[in-house]
Amino acid sequence: MSKTGTIYGVGLGPGDPDLMSVRSHRLITTAKHVAFFRKAGRKGQARAIVDGMLPETAIEFPMEYPVTTEIPLSDPRYNQALSSFYEEVTQHLIELAKCGEDVVVLCEGDPFFYGSFMHIYARVRDVVPTQVVPAITGMSGAWTATEAPITWGDDVLTVLMGTLPEETLSDYISRTDALVIMKIGTNFDKVISALKSGGRYEEAWIVQYATMAKQTVTKLSEMTDAVTPYFSIIVVHGQGRRP
Amino acid sequence: MSKTGTIYGVGLGPGDPDLMSVRSHRLITTAKHVAFFRKAGRKGQARAIVDGMLPETAIEFPMEYPVTTEIPLSDPRYNQALSSFYEEVTQHLIELAKCGEDVVVLCEGDPFFYGSFMHIYARVRDVVPTQVVPAITGMSGAWTATEAPITWGDDVLTVLMGTLPEETLSDYISRTDALVIMKIGTNFDKVISALKSGGRYEEAWIVQYATMAKQTVTKLSEMTDAVTPYFSIIVVHGQGRRP
Structure with a gap:
């Protein structure tokens, strides 16, 4: 049976690819699986930052927010929609890791500073190996x-x-x-x-x-x-x- | 007459060299002049972080604090001693830049976030070209x-x-x-x-x-x-x- 893969929360920094860390750069340029958040219908800012950096063979997994500003934060439906969304994408990432695949999750800014990755992190950290690469904050x-x-x-x-x-x-x-x-x-x-x-x-x-x-x-x-x-x-x- | 050099405030990040930015890494591994703060008699944490990264030909300029915790912050002599020190090291950096030399100033953490570099920056920014490379904060x-x-x-x-x-x-x-x-x-x-x-x-x-x-x-x-x-x-x- 194959070794369990690792889910990497890879901080991209404020936007200029030259400002990501050496470690983030190495993980991104050698990634086999790359996941990233985006608004439906958009390319996604995180994905745009790594343009030209991914290996040609990289398998991309866009994670499209079901809602951004259409429902107010105070509406319980906002949390419900996001919660289901995070559960769903997390299951996919865990399945990949259980098949022995490492997955790079692209995180704008610093993953643990007001990021979306932490909602995945909280769901995977006790299930499969997880590593977080900090980054320059926005x-x-x-x-x-x-x-x-x-x-x-x-x-x-x-x-x-x-x-x-x-x-x-x-x-x-x-x-x-x-x-x-x-x-x-x-x-x-x-x-x-x-x-x-x-x-x-x-x-x-x-x-x-x-x-x-x-x-x-x-x-x-x-x-x-x-x-x-x-x-x-x-x-x-x-x-x-x-x- | 030679072109004026640039003083780079290069953020090193929290300590692991693998976490410095691609830009900082490039500036450090190609540096001709490298300046860094340290306590007298110590190697200096900033200098230790770049061990093995500097070109063999790099000319090093240690800037040794005249005082750290020996005089309380509230004592006017503390500010006087540091002010003279910053003036003195700044003059050396400006002379190098005026001779056309680029200088990399190593900064622990992020240069603009509670750093020592800002005291140099405030004294050079209107005199010679200056660039700041942000970094992951401590x-x-x-x-x-x-x-x-x-x-x-x-x-x-x-x-x-x-x-x-x-x-x-x-x-x-x-x-x-x-x-x-x-x-x-x-x-x-x-x-x-x-x-x-x-x-x-x-x-x-x-x-x-x-x-x-x-x-x-x-x-x-x-x-x-x-x-x-x-x-x-x-x-x-x-x-x-x-x-």
Whole structure:
């Protein structure tokens, strides 16, 4: 009987393939099975990052979200739909591993930092061998793009999701030194409002498509274009001790 | 006259050389000049990470901190000593660049995230061409080592330095979902006390030497050994939404 394969959660980093780790690069360029999330009908951002890197013989397994923003997060049907979806794709990955096949699951950013992979990970880790390869976070790509350090000395850094209620956002914003806000998209107006009431709007930058060819870096207060829903990160730099 | 060289702030990631980015790897293995911080009399952790990777012809420039923990942070002499030191090493790097030489400055972790490189960066960025290569943060290496995701759904993540006052630490600890504490070392007892009063002590993990050969991952409440001053990171996982 063949040896059980390993499921690798492979972090891709913020988007530029040159910024993935040497280990992720090696796993991807030698992969036999490659799984990745995408929205139905799209190529998928994770898959796009590895364009030209996969072996010709690689067998691809796109995992298409049954729902993204069509059902609100608060609706129980959202969790039900996603839960069934994760169960289903996980079963396929486990079957591959049980047949002795290693599977590379492509993860945008860092797999354990607000990623989708963790929903697979939680379902496979006690069943088949699993390994996670960390990566540069999207937020690190964003603050590097602003050409200024995010934190100095003993600055406090707070990372917030735009999906939180406005008062919650505003409260955290008013108490931190450095700040990152992700999952902005349809929450944009609420986030702006919270940054204003939290007193940090004037210092905020918005980075779109960090480290990618279409990267833009803009003072939030000077932004004129419409925001790109998914690949936008807001950054407020700390002002801590600097000799 | 020769072209001006570039000063590269090259992130090394959490410690395992296999986790540095493809770009950092390329810059390091082709470097002509390599600068790195270290404590006087030590080899230096950044330099140790690239052992065996530098070209034989690389010219090394160790930058030795004039002070680390001998003078308290609050003493004005601490800032004065470090400020003179940064000025001095920066002048050398600028001279090299003005002679047309590229210089790779090795940075543990991610250069713009609580690093020493930013003190050089602030002094060179308007003088000679400068580029920063982001990297996997030490904290990402730490939470990956715990084999559990740090943040789910819309968890709030707070990053704190152990150098902060205990009441400040405790206040932030009590308000966050996920938590990372760095710069623990001599602040260990204070940090433990703040975790207890902030109500998160029982959930906390401590990771020493994340991603390195001597990595240890321990429930903080079950720790018996003495803490390694510098390379320790405390992690408390978020418990957010998970379908």
